[in-house]
Amino acid sequence: MPSHVDASPLYLDDLTVGQRFLSRELAIDADQIKAFAAHYDPQVFHLDEEAAKSTFFGGLAASGWHTAALTMRLVVETAPLAGGVIGAGGELQWPKPTRPGDVLQVEIEVLELVPSRSRPDRGSGKMRITTRNQNGDVVQTFDVRIILQRRT
Amino acid sequence: MPSHVDASPLYLDDLTVGQRFLSRELAIDADQIKAFAAHYDPQVFHLDEEAAKSTFFGGLAASGWHTAALTMRLVVETAPLAGGVIGAGGELQWPKPTRPGDVLQVEIEVLELVPSRSRPDRGSGKMRITTRNQNGDVVQTFDVRIILQRRT
Numbered sequence: 643m644p645s646h647v648d649a650s651p652l653y654l655d656d657l658t659v660g661q662r663f664l665s666r667e668l669a670i671d672a673d674q675i676k677a678f679a680a681h682y683d684p685q686v687f688h689l690d691e692e693a694a695k696s697t698f699f700g701g702l703a704a705s706g707w708h709t710a711a712l713t714m715r716l717v718v719e720t721a722p723l724a725g726g727v728i729g730a731g732g733e734l735q736w737p738k739p740t741r742p743g744d745v746l747q748v749e750i751e752v753l754e755l756v757p758s759r760s761r762p763d764r765g766s767g768k769m770r771i772t773t774r775n776q777n778g779d780v781v782q783t784f785d786v787r788i789i790l791q792r793r794t
Numbered sequence: 795m796p797s798h799v800d801a802s803p804l805y806l807d808d809l810t811v812g813q814r815f816l817s818r819e820l821a822i823d824a825d826q827i828k829a830f831a832a833h834y835d836p837q838v839f840h841l842d843e844e845a846a847k848s849t850f851f852g853g854l855a856a857s858g859w860h861t862a863a864l865t866m867r868l869v870v871e872t873a874p875l876a877g878g879v880i881g882a883g884g885e886l887q888w889p890k891p892t893r894p895g896d897v898l899q900v901e902i903e904v905l906e907l908v909p910s911r912s913r914p915d916r917g918s919g920k921m922r923i924t925t926r927n928q929n930g931d932v933v934q935t936f937d938v939r940i941i942l943q944r945r946t
Contacts, residue, residue, distance in 0.1 A: 678863075681863070681867070682863035682864065682866055682867050683863070683866045683867065683870060684867070684870060685870060685878045685879065686878070687878060697877065697878065698877055698878065698880055698941065705863075705866065706881060707859065707862055707863045707866050710859055710862065711830075711833070711834035711835070711857075711859045711863065712834065714834055714835045714857065714859050715833070715834050715835065715836070718835060718836060718837060725849065725850055726837045726838070726839060726849065726850065727837065728850055729858060729888070730887070730888060731885070731886050731887030731888055732885075732886060733883070733884075733885055733886075734883050734884060734885075734886045734936075735882070735883030736881070736882060736883055784886075789850065
């Protein structure tokens with residue numbers, strides 16, 4: 643599966659349903675997990691290895707929002723959409739937590755492409771963004787509606 | 795609408811469908827928007843006021859993931875669920891962007907409560923988490939499936 647290697651912006655017209663993009667790999671460590679959590683999700687299973695052992699997660703785990711934020715970083719690097727990667731929303735799932743030492747990789751699959759009926763310069767798309775760890779376990783899926791530009 | 799003022803942990807048995815919790819207010823400024831974006835969503839409309847003017851957003855806007863992360867901070871402070879606030883996933887929408895100077899407030903509404911059939915100490919719930927700015931505009935909704943503990 644080729645990643646998008648050149649930096650030329652992608653328009654709706656450049657995409658096809660079923661097309662996939664694969665990001666680089668990105669490692670996450672315990673200090674990063676704790677620093678994110680201290681700002682945005684200060685719960686014991688995201689902050690303290692020892693105390694996390696007796697929680698639902700059985701050990702330190704990244705906030706789901708940290709997984710989501712790192713995923714976005716990889717998406718932006720991997721799919722240089724014309725006008726930017728702008729999501730309106732979608733279905734977000736965290737089947738497994740991200741753990742210290744995990745190496746994340748993101749796959750983007752084009753599910754739908756919908757040219758606007760009223761605006762010839764615009765459209766939308768649906769993409770499935772899947773985040774996996776180094777074992778191939780899925781730690782996040784996001785089926786997102788994306789705003790797309792058209793070549794005019 | 796009362797917020798949850800004491801810090802005693804909340805079990806499934808303490809919650810009722812239709813119950814609501816209201817967070818404190820949390821301001822966000824341009825420096826915070828840019829710092830988050832530099833790490834997690836480095837796109838021009840999240841990084842540079844001037845350059846953002848000619849984009850879809852017409853000016854600096856927070857990453858949706860920044861809105862989501864700040865929302866989580868307020869949720870954790872507002873709803874001290876027994877065992878922690880642990881979401882499995884759900885439907886996430888960003889109807890409007892968060893802007894520099896916005897003051898965010900989160901409302902949590904209990905939509906469903908489902909005791910586990912197999913485990914008397916556990917259950918799940920569905921909550922609608924709505925994030926509004928100082929004008930009452932909704933900047934995010936998240937209908938999330940939450941893991942809940944039961945009193946045993």
